[in-house]
Each structure stands twice: as C-alpha cells, then as structure tokens.
Amino acid sequence: MKKGLNILFIASEAVPFAKTGGLADVAGALPKALSGLGHNVKVIMPRYYAIDRTALEHLPGPLGVSMGPMGTLWAGLYKNVIPGSGVEVFFIDYEAFFGRSGLYADEDGFSYEDNDNRFIFLTKAAFEVAKKIDFSPDIIHCNDWHTALAPLLLKTRYSFDGLFKDTVSVLTIHNLQHQGHFFKGAVDVAEVGWEHFNPHELEAMDGMNFLKGGIAAADAVTTVSRKYAAQIQTPEYGFGLDGHIRAHSHKLYGIVNGVDYSEWNPATDGYIAANYDIDDISGKVECKRELQERFGLPQRDEVPLIGFVGRFVEQKGIGIIAAAIEKLAHLDAQFVMLGSGEKWAEGFFSDIAARYSGNFRCHVGYSEELAHKIEAGSDLFLMPSLFEPCGLNQIYSLRYGTLPIVRATGGLDDTIHNYNQATGEGNGFKFYDATPDALYATVKWACDTYRYDKDAYAAMQKRAMEARFDWKQSAEAYEDIYLNTYYSKLAARHR
Ligand code: ADP
Numbered sequence: 001m002k003k004g005l006n007i008l009f010i011a012s013e014a015v016p017f018a019k020t021g022g023l024a025d026v027a028g029a030l031p032k033a034l035s036g037l038g039h040n041v042k043v044i045m046p047r048y049y050a051i052d053r054t055a056l057e058h059l060p061g062p063l064g065v066s067m068g069p070m071g072t073l074w075a076g077l078y079k080n081v082i083p084g085s086g087v088e089v090f091f092i093d094y095e096a097f098f099g100r101s102g103l104y105a106d107e108d109g110f111s112y113e114d115n116d117n118r119f120i121f122l123t124k125a126a127f128e129v130a131k132k133i134d135f136s137p138d139i140i141h142c143n144d145w146h147t148a149l150a151p152l153l154l155k156t157r158y159s160f161d162g163l164f165k166d167t168v169s170v171l172t173i174h175n176l177q178h179q180g181h182f183f184k185g186a187v188d189v190a191e192v193g194w195e196h197f198n199p200h201e202l203e204a205m206d207g208m209n210f211l212k213g214g215i216a217a218a219d220a221v222t223t224v225s226r227k228y229a230a231q232i233q234t235p236e237y238g239f240g241l242d243g244h245i246r247a248h249s250h251k252l253y254g255i256v257n258g259v260d261y262s263e264w265n266p267a268t269d270g271y272i273a274a275n276y277d278i279d280d281i282s283g284k285v286e287c288k289r290e291l292q293e294r295f296g297l298p299q300r301d302e303v304p305l306i307g308f309v310g311r312f313v314e315q316k317g318i319g320i321i322a323a324a325i326e327k328l329a330h331l332d333a334q335f336v337m338l339g340s341g342e343k344w345a346e347g348f349f350s351d352i353a354a355r356y357s358g359n360f361r362c363h364v365g366y367s368e369e370l371a372h373k374i375e376a377g378s379d380l381f382l383m384p385s386l387f388e389p390c391g392l393n394q395i396y397s398l399r400y401g402t403l404p405i406v407r408a409t410g411g412l413d414d415t416i417h418n419y420n421q422a423t424g425e426g427n428g429f430k431f432y433d434a435t436p437d438a439l440y441a442t443v444k445w446a447c448d449t450y451r452y453d454k455d456a457y458a459a460m461q462k463r464a465m466e467a468r469f470d471w472k473q474s475a476e477a478y479e480d481i482y483l484n485t486y487y488s489k490l491a492a493r494h495r
Helices: 022-036 115-132 150-158 186-190 210-217 226-231 242-247 283-294 318-329 343-355 368-377 393-399 410-415 436-452 454-466 471-494
Strands: 006-010 040-046 057-066 072-081 088-093 139-143 168-173 207-209 220-223 252-254 305-309 334-339 360-364 380-383 403-407 429-431
Touching (some): 006 022, 006 115, 040 115, 072 115, 115 150, 115 186, 139 150, 168 210, 207 210, 283 305, 305 368, 318 334, 334 343, 368 393, 393 403, 393 410, 403 410
Parallel strands (some): 139 168
Antiparallel strands (some): 057 072, 072 088
C-alpha cells in the first residue's frame, strides 16, 4: 500500500497568511498534520495584497493560465512554508485579481463582480504549479466553492496529462451557504465544456454553480462534522442543494475539525491573567475577575458569567439572542459579547450594554486577546447557531473548562453532550428549537446548575477539559478517505 501520498491542497485562504473564517484554520492546520503522518503536501493559495511579497521566496518564470476568451494570463509565483512545518505554500500572484483590500468583497461587503474569474484562475493555476514543479499528485484536495471546480477541471482538462493520470479529487465543504453562483458565461472561462452545464452538474437556475459542479465531479466529498454531513441532505440545511447532495451521498463523509492546542490551552495561554489546568483550576477565578474588570462589570465570583465570541451574522443565532435579551438581562448573570458584523447587531448589543451596564457588556471588533480572555474568564459560553458546520469556539471552551450552551446543530451537536441531571453525564447544555424561549430556558438551567449544583458543574468541567480534538485524529480520518478513494478508483480502472 502507498505510504506518503502526494497531496495538492488548494484553498482561497490559509492561516497564518490570510483568514476570514474557519476555512483558513483548516487550510493552515490540516496540511501540517498530514505532513506529520508522512504525506507530501503542497498548498496553493492567492498572493493577496495583504501578504507581503518580500517575506516570500520568488520563483523564476511566469505561470501561464489559460482563461478561455480572456486568453492566457501570466501570473507570478512565490513560495513560503507553513510555520513549524516543512509544508510548502505556493502563492499565485496576479495583481489584477488578488491585489485588492478584501479577499472576496470590498470594504462595504459587496462581493467582487469578477469572483468567478478570480477563482477559476486560482484553481487552474494550481494545476499549472504542479506541472511547473513536476509534482504528480495522488490527491487534489479542494475547499469550498472557490476551488470546487478542480475535480471537473481534473476530469475534463488535466487527467490526460501523465502527471495527473492517477489523481483523485476530494472536495471539502466548510459552509454550504456559499456556493459560488455566477453567470453561465463562466463555463467558457473555465473551459470545462458546455456538456457539463446541465442540472446534474454545473447548472442551477440557468447560472453556473461552482460547488454543485464540484460535488458532482469529486471522487469524495467531505464536510466538517458528521451531523452537518447528514443535515446538508435536508431541505432545512441544504440551501437548495440537498437533493443534489443526497444523489451523491455515497461519497459524502463528515470529519470534525481539530483545534490548535498550542494556541488554545489555559496552561500556556499568554493572554490570560493566570494559567490553569485540569489538575489545578484555581487560576480560572483570577481570569474571571480580570475579565469582569476589563469589561467594567462588578467583580463577583459567585455570579455566572456567560461569554459569546463570533461573527455577528444570523448564522450565529444573534437574532435569537436579541429576541431573548430582555429576559436574559433580568437573570442574575453577567454577559460579555465580542464580535462584529451586521450593523443592526453591533448597534443593538452596544445599546443593550448601555442600558444594562451592570450585567451586560459588548465589545464590537475583532480581538484575539479578548477572545482568549473570554474563553478563560467565563463560566459558560453561548453558541446558539442556526446552523454550524463545525464550530471552533465550543471546542476551545471545553479546553478552558467553560461549559458551552449550544443549539444542537451540526458540529455543536457532535462535540457537546447534554447535561443529564439523572446521571451527571455531559459536558455542556443543549437546546433544540431555534427560539428565544428555548435559549432562555437553557441559559437559566445552566446558570442554576452553576449556582446550585456545584458538584455536578465541577464534574462536567473536568470532563470538558479532558476532551481532545487533535488535528492528528482528523488528519487520520482524511488519510483513510484519501487511500480509500485512491484505491477504489485504481481498482475501477483495472476492472
Ligand atoms: P466561523 O468560521 O463560522 O466564523 P468558527 O467557530 O468555526 O466560526 O471560527 C471562528 C473563529 O474566529 C474562532 O477562532 C473565533 O474565536 C474567531 N473569532 C470570531 N469573531 C471574533 C472576534 N470578534 N474577535 C476575535 N476572534 C473572533
């Protein structure tokens, strides 16, 4: 059996170079973990304006990328490695596409109109990089709509090249809400052939849907939790693609993301007031006091302190928090929110903080430091998402002994086990209905447990802190899928 696989990993963002969301965390960590298992991984991503060219190695010779009616466009190529690993990252440099302030949208949140061309360019460039460096991939792993055309490009344009003749493709869906839906003229730019513009492949409502085409063409499709893999096959969570995904469910897998414990560990965290761990949790109360002070809340040890960190978008359940806010604000509990996003929410929560300044505070903005302080200093962590492919904050919370209160959906449902008052089992609190009443009742239940059932709370806290979601575990699950897919395709070819 094959040992070290050659893996070409294509993503529109990767930590630490460019990040707007969870995709970047995965694209930075998974290749590293796969490399740790003995695989040879090359990452391909754009050289965005914000990525400093002078910190990268310049590779000689331009890279020609065929763009249909636009002709061949010539890109520059740069190289670096993922810090702490030997994994090479290749940056596609093309000023007219990637030399902008945003990754996908301008400062006002409007998507760039040529996103179809930009990401067709990136995806094709990935194949051209492989050719240039003479890298014959066993696996092409693409991510989300941006690079979802890779499987179809492999089939229609590249598998004839000896370098790609045994290559199989894996597509990971990090969030089904964004599918890359464009004017159908993009078929010409992609040069995949109009015969693939049909309702079973690329076509959706007379437009071209990148993700739909990717799901059809990929040899395997994965998403970032088992529950989400099941949910995206239903109309409620399928964003119009549930039928299409059901038709391909034989090759669909759910693998929960890992987290980076070198960054999220209360024993070593440099952002927090005092370090602590499962054997001695006493530092946590110092973190709580500092958090209260930092946010201008009364320093009370006995009051339950509930944290929230996340994008202020509907997906994260901010609408239900807003609808429950008056009742929540009258609980004897403290709330600390950190986030930014939709303007109404930024205004609304700041306003509530002004009205209930004794127990409700909100910081609008992005702050790595405050995120760590909230994880460490809170007793409970609120994540009432309407849908959640995986979710990271609830996993960080477990490690910090901060019990999550979550809506039972996607990765939240997979990683959090509801408190069972009869047996004492569980590592958090769950509710099912996306309603303000369900949210309020569960927050109250969690607060009561914290206050009046201290032994049960402490036992859950211990269990939470013991749980591990290592990238190695997740990388092994990807490895299984790679090998399975690779050998099934090989076998099919020889049948
Ligand atoms: P998503 O990718 O949907 O935004 P995840 O829970 O998977 O949600 O990951 C979000 C990541 O971004 C977490 O690491 C979280 O701590 C971080 N984050 C989100 N908003 C903020 C913020 N305002 N300040 C600091 N970190 C944030």
